Amino acid sequence: MMKILSLFILLLLVPVHVRSLNPPLNDDVLGLIVFKADIQDPYGKLVSWNEDDDSCCNWVGVTCDPRSNRVFELVLDGFSLSGKIGKGLLQLQFLHKLSLAKNNLTGNLTPVLTRLENLRDLDVSENSLSGSLPGDFFHQCGSLRSISLAFNEFTGEIPDNLSSCSTLASLNFSCNQFSGSLPSGLWSLEGLRSLDLSNNQLGGEIPKGIEGLNNLREINLGRNKFTGVVPDGIGSCSLLRSIDLSFNSLSGNLPNTMQKLTLCNNLNLRKNSLVGGVPDWLGEMRSLETLDFSDNSFSGQVPISIGNLQSMKVLNISMNDFTGSLPDSMNNCKNLLAIDFSQNSFTGTLPGWIFQLGIQEVLLSGNRLTGSMDSPLSSSLDNSSKKLLVLDLSHNAFSGQIPSSVGDFSSLQVLDLSENWLDGSIPLDIGRAISLKQLRLDKNSFVGTIPTSIANCSSLTSLILSRNNLTGPIPAAVAQLTNLQTVDLSFNRLTGTLPKQLANLANLLSFNISHNQLQGPLPAGGFFNTISPSSVAFNPSLCGAAVNTSCPTVLPKPIVLNPEPSDSPPGSIPQNLVRKKSVLSISALIAIGAAAVIVIGVIAITVLNLRVRSSTSRSAAALVLSGGDDYSRSSTTDANSGKLVMFSGDPHFSTGAHALLNKDCELGRGGFGAVYKTVLKDGRPVAIKKLTVSSLVKSQEEFEREVKKLGTVRHPNLVSLEGYYWTPSLQLLIYEFISGGSLYKHLHEGYGGNSLSWNDRFNIILGTAKSLAHLHKVNIIHYNLKSSNILIDSAGEPKVADFGLARMLPMLDRYVLSKKINSALGYMAPEFACRAVKITDKCDVYGFGVLVLEVVTGKVPIEYVEDDMVVLCDMVREALEEGRVEECVDGRLQGNFPADEVIPVMKLGLICTSQVPSNRPDMEEVINILELIRCPSEGQDEFM
Known part of the structure; x- marks a missing residue:
């Protein structure tokens, strides 16, 4: 340490003399040792950096110029380094490349790095650097050609003197929190080839002058707050290959100059407010491979010229106001892999070219398409049709039957024909589509039985056949689909008893058979021990705890044998075989007597x-x-x-x-x-x-x-x-x-007069998660987590109460626990009902998941509405599947919550309420996920 301290003094006080010294104290060794002293190296990746070495050229991460023997490159990507970037790097005067990406470095980024005269490539992406860039950051950017600050936490405006970096070819400031408008000098960087400012909070209009970037190949301004029109000058950037302006608030028509971009292969304008029709000149952009115009206000018909885009692989024009029929000219687009025309107003019939081009994903839901599917499907059975993975024709007006040829789509994974006018029976050939994972045929007019051939679709995870006219029993073959997670057979006319084997479906999350004519007991064990009552309602002859009806115990009535010889006439029933209704067996009498004694004893003890x-x-x-x-x-x-x-x-x-x-x-x-x-x-x-x-x-x-x-x-x-x-x-x-009242009172009784803000709710969720994680560290399970057991102190912080009380009982008997914690109805994990499953801290995770949904939605875990019961988890899960998840957010938060936080938090709640304990995260993982959600630069896309 004394030697390092002396090096610091030398560096700070006499840099000129240091540079004049010969090895072993050359500038590079000194600078790197000082740099190392400012950071933490938890895994010892820099153990080879020894201050006693004459040269640093053999140190890990260091590359020297063989001619000058000076440090040329310093690459320490993914070393898990933390701490701040110090001034030691100033000594590396011959450094050309500095890459410190994928570490945990923190603090501000001072102009130190740009003062290195020979530095060409600077990459500090994927760290936790923060603060704003000082105004003189780019004052001396020397020969800098590439700079990446992506995936950090930088704030403030981009400095105007960025234009000083005249040699800059690549600029990546994506995934930060930069705000303000684009600096006007940006367009003067004539050598710029790649510009990525996506995922920030930049706003205002995109300034004029972009035509000055003659060498620009890629521009990504997506996921910001830009307004105004797409700049007309963009068409002058004739070398552009990729344009991404998605997720902004751009308006107006597409500029006609874009037709000059004949080299462009990616054009993404998703989720803006662009209007007008798709111009005919779009067909001139013949290099296009990906085109995304989704979620805008485009209208009119798709031009025939779109068929000229023969390099097209992915076409998404969903969520607009397009009309007319699907253009037959697209038959020329031989390279198409995916099309999404959903949620428009297209009319006409299903064109055959869709199944002849070998497209893998076809999404046409939410239009006004009519006619039969038989002809287009049946006439397309060649090798191309076997490539189809996703077919979504839902929310249209298709009629007729499902053609048996659907079984020939052996690679098909998703088939969604819901909400059409289809009828007839579900074909047996559906079982030949052996790759199916999701099958949705709900809201049609199908009749007949559920085909037993469905058992061949062993990968099936979702089976939705609700709101049809299906009859007959639920086939036992369904129980062979061991990957099933979601089943909805509600609102049909199914009869018979439920196969007992259904209890073996270990991955079930939802099984809805309500509004049928099923009878008999529910399967015993597994998911069905905790099935939601709303999922089995309106089956008058079903019995079991979920429908609050005891199943009758069928005992044979005693046979009384008459030892006397029978004098019955020939052909009559022998009297010694007649069941006597008035005679009780000895075992029955004993049972009745024992019951009476027990009742009397209970009364006395009470x-x-x-x-x-x-x-x-x-x-x-x-x-x-x-x-x-x-x-x-x-x-x-x-x-x-x-x-x-x-x-x-x-x-x-x-x-x-x-x-x-x-x-x-x-x-x-x-x-x-x-x-x-x-x-x-x-x-x-x-x-x-x-x-x-x-x-x-x-x-x-x-x-x-x-x-x-x-x-x-x-x-x-x-x-x-x-x-x-x-x-x-x-x-x-x-x-x-604790004086602040319970969370329950704040959520459901208006305690304190003010409703909780989203920030309050997030802090309550995070604080509760931290408390449970602490309990689990000391081997304490809460057992009784619910909103009434979470108190709010005067500072608004959550305080979890009633933890560990179940440990005071003589045994952790689930029946006793379920009775003592019956006020926690809706929070209790399903394994409480299964004696064969071990109770673990994953029970608390389940209750926490329910609590998360309660906090976000403002609704109680179970709500009784007229003759039905609404289970919060089921309601949110269904809304998520139907894309309505934002509707579940508490109305008191509407218009005043960040969707990019609220929706991932709701999804986290659903993950925590998985029916299978091993699928739930532990509380430490929950805390990490919550912190990632609060800091989107860390990568929250995994929750979306």
């Missing part, structure tokens, strides 16, 4: 228990009222006085028994007991939970051991346990008092 509790409550009340030395930490365990232990502070109460027995002091009630407010002698308020599980609580020794363990748990987002009181029949837990 009466005695009430008397004992009344007595002990009065005794405890007297004790609390008396105060005195009985409350010391070392007090005795005399059954007549009880034992009070406080983990810190003065244990005396300033109020007495009324604090426990007076309704006016009651704060609430839960599955484990009632909570009251009282005040300690020092004036500090506390909350006292009076446990109502006395008959289930462990012995004093075990009880105290568990309570003391909970008393040691401390976290900013957990309610602290301050002490306890014990008698064999009365137990009190003493907690810190």
Whole structure:
């Protein structure tokens, strides 16, 4: 360390003398050692950098010029380095390339790096650098040809003196938080070939003068806030290969000059407000391979000239106002791989060229197409048709039957024909489409039975046949589809009993059979133990817990054998084989007698228990009222006085028994007991939970051991346990008092008068996640997570209460737990209902997922609406599948929430509520995901 310190002094005080020294203290060694001293190297990637070396040319990441023996390149990509970029690099005066990408470097980016006279390539992308670029950042950019600051956290405006970098060929500032308008001097960089400013907050109109970039090959200004029109001068950039202006607010028509861009192969104008028709000159851009005009306000017919785009691979013009028929000229586009014409107003029939070109994805949903599908499908059965992967013709007016030739599409993975006028039966040949993963035929007029051949589609994950006229039973063949996650057979006329084998479908997330005529018991085990009641409703003859109807136990009536010889006439039934309705078997009589004894015993024990509790409550009340030395930490365990232990502070109460027995002091009630407010002698308020599980609580020794363990748990987002009181029949837990009310009251009762903002809600979700992660680290499972158990303190921070109370019961019996936590209906993980599955911290993850959806939507986990029951998880999941997820956001947030945060958070909630515990993330992973969602530059696309 002394040597490094001396090097610092030399570097800062006498740089001229340092440069004049001969090795071993040459500039490069010195500079790199000083650079290393400013950063952390957790994996020892720079262990070869030794300050005693004469040369650094053999150090990892360092490349020297063989002629001068000076550092030419420094490439440390993906080394997991952290810390700040210091001034040591200033010593590398011959450095041409500096790449520090994919690390964890932080802090501001000072003009130090651009002062390196010979630096040509600078890449600090994918770090955590922040702050704004100083005004003189590009004042001396020397011979800089390439600079990338992508995927960081830079803010502020792009400096105007960027125009000083006259030799710049590549500029990438994408995925930051730059704001303001584009600097006008940007268009003076005549050597610029690649410009990427996407995923920022840049705004205003795109300034004129872009025609000055004669060498520009790629421009990406997507995902910003640009307004105005597409600049007319863009057509003068004749070398352009790729243009991305997507996700802005551009308006007006396409400039006619764009027809000059004959070399352009990628044109993306998605999600703007562009208007007018697609011009005929579009056919002149013959190099186009990808064209995306989706989510604009284009109108009119698609021009015939589009057939000239014979290099086209991907064409997306969805979500516009196009009319007319699909142009037959597209038969010339032999290289097409995907087309998306959905959500327009196209009319006419289904053209055959769609299936003759070997297209892999065909999306035509949400139009006005009519006619039969039989002819186009049946006439296209050649090698081209076998390439089809996705076929979505939903939300049209197609009629007739599904042709049996659909089975010849052996590679087809998604078939969506929902919301048409199709009829007839589902063809048996559907089973030959063995690659199917999603099959949607809902909202048609199909009749007949569900074909058993569906079992051949072993990859199927989604089977949606709802709202048809299907009859017959659900075939047992469905149970062979082990990858099934979503099944919807609702609103049909299905009959018969459910195959028991359905319980073996381990990946099920949703199984809706409501509004049919099914009968008998639900399958036992697995997903069906926790199936939503709304998913099985309106099947009058179904029975089981989910429909709140007990299944009748079918026992054979006793056969009474008559030992006497029969005198019955020939042909009559022998009397010794007649079932006597009036005679009960011995086992039945024993069962009835045992039941009577049990009932009488329960009544007697209940009466005695009430008397004992009344007595002990009065005794405890007297004790609390008396105060005195009985409350010391070392007090005795005399059954007549009880034992009070406080983990810190003065244990005396300033109020007495009324604090426990007076309704006016009651704060609430839960599955484990009632909570009251009282005040300690020092004036500090506390909350006292009076446990109502006395008959289930462990012995004093075990009880105290568990309570003391909970008393040691401390976290900013957990309610602290301050002490306890014990008698064999009365137990009190003493907690810190939180004044801000529960999350439930804030969400559903308007507590405090103001609704929670999105920032408040996000912080509550994140704080709750951190508290659960802390509990899981110390091997404590909450078991009872719900919004009423999350309190809000005066600073708006969440405090999770009631954690670990189930540990005080004699055993973690799921029946007992489910009864004691019945107020957590809707939060409980499905494995609570299955004795064969181990209860783990993934139960808390499930409850957390439900809580997330409750916070975002403002709705309770289960809501009863007339004769139906709405399950929040199911509602959000269905909305997600139908693309309506934003409709689920709490109305009090409408117009005032960031969709790029809210929607990923809702999706995270659904992931946490997976039916299969192993599919749920752990709470540490949840925290990481939430932090990524809050910081989009870290890569939130994975949640989209």
